[in-house]
Amino acid sequence: MTDQVALLRLVWSELFVLNASQCSMTLHFAPLLAAAGLHASPMAADRVVAFMDHIRIFQEQVEKLKALHVDSAEYSCLKAIVLFTTGFHRTLLTHLW
Numbered sequence: 001m002t003d004q005v006a007l008l009r010l011v012w013s014e015l016f017v018l019n020a021s022q023c024s025m026t027l028h029f030a031p032l033l034a035a036a037g038l039h040a041s042p043m044a045a046d047r048v049v050a051f052m053d054h055i056r057i058f059q060e061q062v063e064k065l066k067a068l069h070v071d072s073a074e075y076s077c078l079k080a081i082v083l084f085t086t087g088f089h090r091t092l093l094t095h096l097w
Contacts, residue, residue: 007083014082017058021065022075 008015019025070078 011082015079017061018065018075018079018082020058021062021070022072024066025062
């Protein structure tokens with residue numbers, strides 16, 4: 001595995017949040033639950049609650065970034081920070097606000 005792939009695997013979730021916010025992405029619960037396999041086999045209640053909690057946290061992060069009115073240059077800088085500060089990146093997005 002190349003260093004670039006290892007780095008992306010480490011920080012993909014933070015980059016996803018930044019890109020989702022930059023693109024003003026909205027999530028709809030029904031398709032996400034279907035994609036998670038809820039329609040094929042029933043999930044345990046605790047798994048559904050955990051899944052919904054992850055979606056809620058994701059939406060909160062995206063909304064907070066939108067509220068900051070971050071421009072494209074700032075998003076680029078945030079992405080670079082996430083990519084190149086691997087020991088620090090896990091707490092970066094949670095401390096932006």
